[in-house]
Amino acid sequence: MKSLHDQFWQHQAQTTSSPIGLEVERAEGLYIYGTNGKQYMDMISGVAVSNIGHRHPKVLEAIRKQLDSHLHVMVYGEYLQTTQAQLAEKLTCNLPDPLDCVYFVNSGAEAIEGAMKLVRRVTGRSKILAAHRSYHGNTMGALSISGNETKKSAFRPLIPDVGFIHFNHLEDLQKIDATTAGVVLETVQGDAGVRLPSAEYLKAVKAQCERVGALLVLDEIQTGFGRTGSLFAFQQFGVVPDVVAMAKGMGGGMPIGAFAAAKPHMEQLTHQPMLGHITTFGGHPVNCAAGLANLEVLLKEDWIAQASEKGNRIAAHLNQHPKVKEVRHLGLMFAVELENFDEVYRLFQYCLEHGVIGFWFLSSNNSFRLAPPLCITTEEIDAACAVIQAGLDTL
Numbered sequence: 001m002k003s004l005h006d007q008f009w010q011h012q013a014q015t016t017s018s019p020i021g022l023e024v025e026r027a028e029g030l031y032i033y034g035t036n037g038k039q040y041m042d043m044i045s046g047v048a049v050s051n052i053g054h055r056h057p058k059v060l061e062a063i064r065k066q067l068d069s070h071l072h073v074m075v076y077g078e079y080l081q082t083t084q085a086q087l088a089e090k091l092t093c094n095l096p097d098p099l100d101c102v103y104f105v106n107s108g109a110e111a112i113e114g115a116m117k118l119v120r121r122v123t124g125r126s127k128i129l130a131a132h133r134s135y136h137g138n139t140m141g142a143l144s145i146s147g148n149e150t151k152k153s154a155f156r157p158l159i160p161d162v163g164f165i166h167f168n169h170l171e172d173l174q175k176i177d178a179t180t181a182g183v184v185l186e187t188v189q190g191d192a193g194v195r196l197p198s199a200e201y202l203k204a205v206k207a208q209c210e211r212v213g214a215l216l217v218l219d220e221i222q223t224g225f226g227r228t229g230s231l232f233a234f235q236q237f238g239v240v241p242d243v244v245a246m247a248k249g250m251g252g253g254m255p256i257g258a259f260a261a262a263k264p265h266m267e268q269l270t271h272q273p274m275l276g277h278i279t280t281f282g283g284h285p286v287n288c289a290a291g292l293a294n295l296e297v298l299l300k301e302d303w304i305a306q307a308s309e310k311g312n313r314i315a316a317h318l319n320q321h322p323k324v325k326e327v328r329h330l331g332l333m334f335a336v337e338l339e340n341f342d343e344v345y346r347l348f349q350y351c352l353e354h355g356v357i358g359f360w361f362l363s364s365n366n367s368f369r370l371a372p373p374l375c376i377t378t379e380e381i382d383a384a385c386a387v388i389q390a391g392l393d394t395l
Contacts, residue, residue: 004035020352027054030373030380032357040352041384043372044359048190048222048333051249052297053373059252062293066286076104076282083288090295091260094231096240098262103269104283108221108247109137111257112184114277115243116141118261119182119215121268121276126160129176129183131167133363135191136184136219145184148191148363167192168201173208180214182243187233190222193364194328194335202239215242215265221257222333225249225294226304226374229311229331236330252294256287303374307331310381314370317385323392334370336388341365343395350391356384 002010004023023035030053032040045051052059066083073079084104092100105111120126130136130145137143143151144158152158165172167189176183183205189195209216218241223233227249230236234244242265247257269276298304308331315327318336326337338344344360347368351358359369372384 022352022357029053029055030376039355041356041372041380041387043351043370043384044357045249045371045373046253047359048227048248048371049251050253051225051227051374052252052294052301052303053375054253056252056294056297058293058297059254059290062289063254063286066289070285072281072284076279081283081285081288083285083292084283087288087292087295090292091258094295094299095244095260096235099240099244099260101263101266102258102260103266103277104288105247105257105259105279106255106282106284107137107257108219108245109139109142109257110279110282111221111245111247111259112136112142112145112217112219113139115184115217115245115259115261116145116182117277118243118259118265118269119217122215122265123181123213125179125181125214127163127180128161129163129165129180131185131189132164133167133189133192133195134184134186134219135189135363136186136221151362167195168197170201170204173204176205176208176212176214178212180209180212182215182217183209184217184219186219186221186223187237188223188228188330188333190333191361191363193337193361193367194330194333196328196330197237199237199239202234202237206239206241209242217241217243217245219245221245221247222371223330226298226307227331227333227371229304229308231298231304233330250291250294251287252290252297254287254290256284256291257282298374301375307374310372310374310376310378313378313381314372314385317382318388318392321389321392323395328367332370332372332374332376335361335364335367336370337364337367338395339366344368346395347388347391350394351387354387354390356387358388 025033025035132147134147220232224246243261245259311331328335
């Protein structure tokens, strides 16, 4: 048998010519352990996925219990399955009205695809507006409404009747008119380098959508499940979307996504045509079991309430350093702005060599990315920040 290195390089498709290449043996809580025997503090949570830490005992327990019952039994929506129904109830009970119905899919990009179809179906219109510098996924529909032209140009033509507005710019809201089916925004722009909206802006977007009969879709794929200091980030801005898309931190490390809306809206996907949106593996019972356990942990622990305080502690550490131009964050979602990508990459390499995992952004290449698990302790924050500060000293 070939080595892991050879298997990886010869038979596994790559996304870049220079992947990080960390050989993983196991993971637990905040930590990833390499096959080299080294311990790493995962300050990126697998890019905002492991919000309650790696391999939480409650998630493992729920997975094992479901494995003893059944795996996939039928395409989504045809059979009554306990973990699907329980997660749907628990999730919608913790969303504001009128978001009382949820459709399970496999990923964030799929959640966005479903939301795009839904706004067109409900309104009978085709035009979708999104924001410049946005990121919603890499399937053709999600890519079409993402705002990074460098990533899109090689795959054109994409879906038609898509336009763009500037995030947090009130003057662009006139583009939302009676021909608009929906406006799709990240509540906090993630890939653009953690760009926060004003409450005034999000409220104005929602008001304009209501004025012209369009639907507001908020992408909470990165910001959801406690990452920003509330279960969903939109809860901090006084706005309730017509549709919310979620994934990443939803499954406790298992692949699952969803979009939620009012039931009368969601019913539009059941007729004219029937099976207006379908998925084979969406709502997989094991993943729903993990998602239910993940949500119950978040609701029981104090980690969401502590996210803002922990985030402020990280910001206080890093804002002290003269190399840091700006720290942008909401809860435990961070962009640490440096001079250029060379500095970001050198900092990343230093941190990795010294046992701390950070990352970067596609559309803000001068910012260092942090998104630690919500379970991180103050002692672990101080230890990780000491490494990051030492790395900044080398720039």
